Amino acid sequence: MLLTARLAKALQLTLAVVKPDGMAHPLVLEALHQKILDNSFVIVKCKDLAWKKQDSEKFYVEHAGRFFYQRLVEFMSSGPMRAYVLAREDAVSHWRELMGPTKVFRAIYTSPASLRGQFGLTDTRNTTHGSDSMESARREIGFFFPEFSVEAWMQQEEPAFRAGR
Ligand code: GDP
Ligand code: MG
Numbered sequence: 001m002l003l004t005a006r007l008a009k010a011l012q013l014t015l016a017v018v019k020p021d022g023m024a025h026p027l028v029l030e031a032l033h034q035k036i037l038d039n040s041f042v043i044v045k046c047k048d049l050a051w052k053k054q055d056s057e058k059f060y061v062e063h064a065g066r067f068f069y070q071r072l073v074e075f076m077s078s079g080p081m082r083a084y085v086l087a088r089e090d091a092v093s094h095w096r097e098l099m100g101p102t103k104v105f106r107a108i109y110t111s112p113a114s115l116r117g118q119f120g121l122t123d124t125r126n127t128t129h130g131s132d133s134m135e136s137a138r139r140e141i142g143f144f145f146p147e148f149s150v151e152a153w154m155q156q157e158e159p160a161f162r163a164g165r
Helices: 004-009 026-038 051-058 069-076 091-099 104-110 115-119 134-144 150-161
Strands: 012-016 042-049 082-090 128-129
Touching: 004 082, 012 026, 012 091, 012 134, 012 150, 026 051, 026 082, 026 115, 042 069, 051 069, 082 091, 082 134, 091 128, 091 134, 104 115, 115 128
Parallel strands: none
Antiparallel strands: 012 082, 012 128, 042 082
16 A cells, blocks of 8 residues: 555544444444444454453443443443554545444434444434544553554554555
């Protein structure tokens, strides 16, 4: 892959997660994976994991006190998930766009081809997570992949990536 200087400037990493509802059927999981590949994301890291309730509470602390918080925390610790570190130009906004709106009814009516529009079950069980900014991506990648350094990847891997390794 040969990226132009302009695109390389916008090269980003983001965190994408298949939530427990998306893991429940192998065909849904496969469709989600294919969507990543079809949209020219490079899979930098990928692993399956499961959260304890405390992990879920910590990750979603910004929503503590909201009416859906307990439901969200229970759901996110209810089964396995698949986490990806994805790279491409404008990865953060591109993945958010592919996911579609947070609320599934809105997704179904306004973005039926989005991941949440296609596969989401409820506002809580909405299939996928994606970082909402580069700053969140850095923090969230660290949460899921503590051994991975975004800074080191940008310094060591990104130049090789740019050169079309
Ligand atoms: P996201 O960045 O699009 O995932 O949305 P938020 O950061 O606002 O919310 C985090 C997660 O909480 C969402 O993906 C949903 O699983 C859940 N959530 C957010 N808003 C609602 C809501 O109004 N109702 C319910 N039931 N769940 C919600
Ligand atoms: Mg969010």
